Amino acid sequence: MDDGFQSQFQGETDGLQTRVPVGELLTEAHFDAERERIFRRSWLYIGRESDVPEKGSHMVRDLPFLKTSLLIVRGEDGQVRCFHNLCTHRGNKLVRGGAGCSRYLTCGFHGWTFETDGTLGTITDEHQFRDLDRSKLNLPQVHTECWEGLVFINLEKEPSVNLAEWLGEMYGQYEGYFDRLVCATRMRVVVNCNWNLAVNSFIEGYHTKYIHHNSVPDYQGGRVNPQRHRPWMELFERHHRYSAPANPDHKYTAAEAIAWNWGKRCIPSFDGDMTGMPPGVNPGRVDNWAFDIVQFFPNIVMAVSNHRLMEMQFWPIDVNHTEFIGTVYLYPPKDLGERISQEFVRSRARQVVFEDLNTLEAQHQMLSSGQLTHLQLSQQEIAVQHHFKVAGDMLGNRGE
Numbered sequence: 183m184d185d186g187f188q189s190q191f192q193g194e195t196d197g198l199q200t201r202v203p204v205g206e207l208l209t210e211a212h213f214d215a216e217r218e219r220i221f222r223r224s225w226l227y228i229g230r231e232s233d234v235p236e237k238g239s240h241m242v243r244d245l246p247f248l249k250t251s252l253l254i255v256r257g258e259d260g261q262v263r264c265f266h267n268l269c270t271h272r273g274n275k276l277v278r279g280g281a282g283c284s285r286y287l288t289c290g291f292h293g294w295t296f297e298t299d300g301t302l303g304t305i306t307d308e309h310q311f312r313d314l315d316r317s318k319l320n321l322p323q324v325h326t327e328c329w330e331g332l333v334f335i336n337l338e339k340e341p342s343v344n345l346a347e348w349l350g351e352m353y354g355q356y357e358g359y360f361d362r363l364v365c366a367t368r369m370r371v372v373v374n375c376n377w378n379l380a381v382n383s384f385i386e387g388y389h390t391k392y393i394h395h396n397s398v399p400d401y402q403g404g405r406v407n408p409q410r411h412r413p414w415m416e417l418f419e420r421h422h423r424y425s426a427p428a429n430p431d432h433k434y435t436a437a438e439a440i441a442w443n444w445g446k447r448c449i450p451s452f453d454g455d456m457t458g459m460p461p462g463v464n465p466g467r468v469d470n471w472a473f474d475i476v477q478f479f480p481n482i483v484m485a486v487s488n489h490r491l492m493e494m495q496f497w498p499i500d501v502n503h504t505e506f507i508g509t510v511y512l513y514p515p516k517d518l519g520e521r522i523s524q525e526f527v528r529s530r531a532r533q534v535v536f537e538d539l540n541t542l543e544a545q546h547q548m549l550s551s552g553q554l555t556h557l558q559l560s561q562q563e564i565a566v567q568h569h570f571k572v573a574g575d576m577l578g579n580r581g582e
């Protein structure tokens with residue numbers, strides 16, 4: 183039955199499949215191909231410029247599935263760079279973990295030091311080395327570009343496109359957005375499921391009525407849109423985004439009444455306050471806007487709203503395991519009332535995310551049985567269709 187609320191679709195739909203084959207998806211061979219042809223060839227978001235705020239600030243990002251650890255450093259010149267976290271003497275891991283701030287990066291094995299721009303500094307007992315070529319012993323650099331305070335890296339020797347080309351139309355549409363919000367909480371969970379399934383679960387709203395019927399039973403849809411069709415769905419060359427529909431008839435719960443009395447409405451953005459929002463936020467300027475879901479292919483999903491950003495990173499560990507890093511960013515609280523209000527947002531976000539993750543493990547378990555040959559995808563799951571199209575293109579599944 184057609185409930186009368188039509189989604190607006192934007193973008194190219196050629197090549198999308200409503201039945202996506204999954205016979206190979208959970209195999210080691212497919213995962214190896216994804217690692218080499220997708221993750222080693224994509225611009226990957228790995229952190230914020232604000233994670234390395236001072237000259238000499240650095241942080242480590244271990245990526246074991248790519249067989250490396252990365253070191254993100256803000257140099258003395260203020261520029262953010264990324265290196266393989268590797269001492270060029272005998273290959274020790276230069277910084278063991280976490281984050282810090284120092285004038286030089288010093289290897290704990292034999293004491294070599296490196297400048298914050300990656301240049302080799304001191305070689306201890308240097309005269310004992312006979313034929314060193316210092317020019318070849320700087321830290322191995324990784325292509326790094328920053329966009330709106332977000333740091334992206336690319337592990338290709340020479341990336342085929344730059345970050346602006348990679349992000350396409352979205353590149354100019356989020357000016358100032360990410361800087362408006364500050365980190366409020368972060369959660370890290372290892373999920374027993376494949377990374378594709380994890381990403382897919384966060385790029386469709388079809389499930390919200392069912393998985394989240396206890397925690398957030400009526401945030402979305404309502405009488406005007408009972409099946410919660412996405413009012414705006416937009417496909418780009420590699421990425422996509424859609425807007426979720428708020429329920430205009432939603433009545434505050436007792437907890438919400440307290441939270442929204444003391445602070446800004448965050449889940450969803452019922453207030454529709456678009457003051458100062460760049461064009462990428464609620465791009466269709468739809469009525470009853472709840473939030474946007476944006477996927478930065480391959481492994482980042484952001485739930486974008488005016489007072490809140492939920493950033494979700496899905497890092498493969500192996501074919502059957504994914505590290506989920508979820509970060510909630512909120513408007514900077516100006517008083518105790520807003521801090522208390524934000525506690526509600528934090529706890530609600532956690533609950534909803536854990537409902538999603540719990541379902542994923544069950545789905546992965548049953549897909550592993552091999553009994554299902556294809557995923558069946560509706561128009562409301564068009565972003566999932568698009569995810570697999572982009573992945574298929576990078577894997578070379580077409581035209582080979």
Ligand code: FES
Binds near residue numbers: 270273289291292
């Ligand atoms: S391995 Fe780093 S100084 Fe020797």
Ligand SMILES: [Fe+2]
Binds near residue numbers: 383389393394538
């Ligand atoms: Fe969900």
